[in-house]
Amino acid sequence: xxxxxxRKPQSDEAHGAYDSEITSEFAIPDGLALPRGGGDTETxxxxxxxxxxxxxxxxxxxxxxxxxxxxxxxxxxxxAQAFTPxxxxxxxxxxxxAPWQHRMRAMLRMPVADRPAPEPxxxxxxxxxxxxxxxxxxxxxxxxxxAGGEGAEDVEAAMFAVCRSYGLDRxxxxxxxxxxxxxxxxxxxxxxxxxxxxxxxxxxxxxxxAAVFRLVDDLSDPETHVSLEEAYRRLAEIRRNRHPxxxxxxxxxxxxxxxxxxxxxxxxxxxFAAAAGGAMLGDRLAWLAAGRGLPEFYQFTAAAMPPxxxxxxxxxxxxxxxASAVITGGLFALxxxxxxxxxxxxxxxxxxxxxxxxxxxxxxxxxxxxxxVLVVLYLGVRLGAKLNPDALLVLEPRPVLxxxxxxxxxxxxxxxxxxxxxxxxxxxxxxxxxxxVYGAMRDTGGLSPxxxxxxxxxxxxxxxxxxxxxxxxxxxxxxxxxxxxxxxxSATYFGLLAIAEDxxxxxxxxxxxxxxLAMAIAIGVHLGSEIxxxxxxxxxxxxxxxxxxTRGF
Numbered sequence: 001x002x003x004x005x006x007r008k009p010q011s012d013e014a015h016g017a018y019d020s021e022i023t024s025e026f027a028i029p030d031g032l033a034l035p036r037g038g039g040d041t042e043t044x045x046x047x048x049x050x051x052x053x054x055x056x057x058x059x060x061x062x063x064x065x066x067x068x069x070x071x072x073x074x075x076x077x078x079x080a081q082a083f084t085p086x087x088x089x090x091x092x093x094x095x096x097x098a099p100w101q102h103r104m105r106a107m108l109r110m111p112v113a114d115r116p117a118p119e120p121x122x123x124x125x126x127x128x129x130x131x132x133x134x135x136x137x138x139x140x141x142x143x144x145x146x147a148g149g150e151g152a153e154d155v156e157a158a159m160f161a162v163c164r165s166y167g168l169d170r171x172x173x174x175x176x177x178x179x180x181x182x183x184x185x186x187x188x189x190x191x192x193x194x195x196x197x198x199x200x201x202x203x204x205x206x207x208x209x210a211a212v213f214r215l216v217d218d219l220s221d222p223e224t225h226v227s228l229e230e231a232y233r234r235l236a237e238i239r240r241n242r243h244p245x246x247x248x249x250x251x252x253x254x255x256x257x258x259x260x261x262x263x264x265x266x267x268x269x270x271x272f273a274a275a276a277g278g279a280m281l282g283d284r285l286a287w288l289a290a291g292r293g294l295p296e297f298y299q300f301t302a303a304a305m306p307p308x309x310x311x312x313x314x315x316x317x318x319x320x321x322x323a324s325a326v327i328t329g330g331l332f333a334l335x336x337x338x339x340x341x342x343x344x345x346x347x348x349x350x351x352x353x354x355x356x357x358x359x360x361x362x363x364x365x366x367x368x369x370x371x372x373v374l375v376v377l378y379l380g381v382r383l384g385a386k387l388n389p390d391a392l393l394v395l396e397p398r399p400v401l402x403x404x405x406x407x408x409x410x411x412x413x414x415x416x417x418x419x420x421x422x423x424x425x426x427x428x429x430x431x432x433x434x435x436x437v438y439g440a441m442r443d444t445g446g447l448s449p450x451x452x453x454x455x456x457x458x459x460x461x462x463x464x465x466x467x468x469x470x471x472x473x474x475x476x477x478x479x480x481x482x483x484x485x486x487x488x489x490s491a492t493y494f495g496l497l498a499i500a501e502d503x504x505x506x507x508x509x510x511x512x513x514x515x516x517l518a519m520a521i522a523i524g525v526h527l528g529s530e531i532x533x534x535x536x537x538x539x540x541x542x543x544x545x546x547x548x549x550t551r552g553f
Contacts, residue, residue: 131168131193133228135182138162139197140235141212142173142180147202148209149342149476152176152351158216165219166228177357204338205418206477211238213474243418247287250416254333255280257412257484258307262329263405264435265490270321274314275329278307282330297368304334304372312380323385324493327373332409332489336365337521338417338480344522370496377500397443399436406435406485413481423477426467430482434460438486449513453486454520460486461528469532479525488517 142159146152152175159173159182171184178199185192215234218224226234245253258279259272267275282303289299307330311323343358410431414424434456441452464479495510 130228131184132195134163134166134168135184135193135195137228137231137235138173138182139180139195141216142175142182143197143199144208144212144235144238146175146180146199148205148212149202149338149480150209150474151342151345151349152354153346153349154474155180158212161216161220165226175351175354177354204416205243206423206474206480207244207418207420208238208241210420210423210473210477211241213472217472244420245415245418251280251283251287253412253415254283257409257416258329258333260329260405260409260412261332261485261489262325264402264409264485265325265328267322267325267329270319271325271329274310274321275307275326278310278326278330279333281306281310282333297364300334300365300368301372304330304369305376306330307333308373308376308380312376312383312385315380315385316383324490324497328489328493331369331373331492332484332487334369335487335489335492336362337483337487337518338476339365340518341480341483341522341525344519345526348523348526369492373493373496374500377497381500397439399439402439403432403435407432409484410434410481413484414477417477417481419477419481423471427478427481430460430463430467430478431485433463434482435485450516450520453517454524456486457483457521457524458528458531461525462532463528464525465529465532475529479529483521483525486517486521488514491517 138159141162142155145155145158150158155175156173159175159180160171163169163171163173163182163184168184170186171182174181174183179196180199181194181196183192183194212235215231215238219226219231255276259276262271262275282305285306286299286303289302290296308327311326311330314321314326315323339358339362343355343362345355346352346358347355407428411424411428413431414427419427437459438452438456441447441455442449445452460479460482461475464475464482467478468475491510491514495507495514498504498507498510
């Protein structure tokens, strides 16, 4: 028994000696001392810094691995100097006496980092700007401007001015044809706040447009402190204001516009009366279609039929009048010159989506006019009406009468646009100057109608921009009505008449000429506005940043 107990410890000792002699291929050889960690498994990475290479570690309070952490070695004081171009960095110098739309347009074309910071805003009733309410006010103001026909660039400038007036300088407005959006980010590490608004209804009321411009001007004035509640109250008053002219005045203005246009193309008093009667009847039909909820396409189709029908009726009755002048006068009252100018302006300033939508709207309206006139002309030709396409091509110049007719056309166009009474006289004179330049270049100088139209439209844009700067208002009330005498009504009528008589090639030639004249008007107005800005101290004293969206590739 004792021998067994003695043998058992001996076998355990032998077994332990046998286990200690077993080695692994991963075991550390005897005599090679390595420092042991704190018990954790030591792993290495191919991105680890080799030992012995000293690298300064950031302080514990500094966040590593952040995209917003300044790179090491590039401190503001001790780091390397930033590269400065040989020409230097142009200083931002915004003239304080310039209109707000010019100052904000110049700032919108700068990168966010280059924009000068606004002065701190201190409101008596507010500790700081209420960001959601400021963005809502901005969107509501932009909605009124865009619905009134203002260009996308000017709408963005107004939205930026409203945000900046309440201290929200890091904001980015975005304007399309039916959607307004604005985003504000307090800093690079804060979440942005974004709001949007849809524009569903559009209307022509330049009195309301001028009131909105005055509100934005007061908001952007550093000496005028307008609270959020006051701005909302004034905006609500602008929305509730009635149109300055009643319905019967608008109907009468449409008739006088058509009569004045017929005088421009060679008509007399009888033609004036016939064109005015047809246009007023068409205006009433358009109001009736609008009251029934029909789209604007059918409203223009209905409005184009009565003048054409009256001209065909006078031809069938063998009346000694120029039926072509009657129909042409009716077309002048319907051509969408305002939308055309706004669409081309948006395209030239880089807002291609909005420009495409506006021009598509113009195309639909013109197609509606074409259908209405073509139906009547086709029926008239089938009934035996002798409509001479060359009747208006041999006109004797009547400069005094035509200038007076052009001024009357611009005046009535201003009434149809619901302009303020204080701007009607200026736009009337601007329309007379436009026709004087056009007649002098075409009749006396012998230039082509397209070049004459572009030059006259350029002067309209130049004078309109200068007048708007003098009044600190929008340029639209001073330019839109003044281009009325230059609209291609006769070329459009000749093209439609040729198509109705199965002369498709001739008709397309006239319609192409009408399109060229329309583009000349739109580009001329925008070019005149840009030329006027060259003489204004806006933005950098050396150059003005272009509205560049792409670089040509």
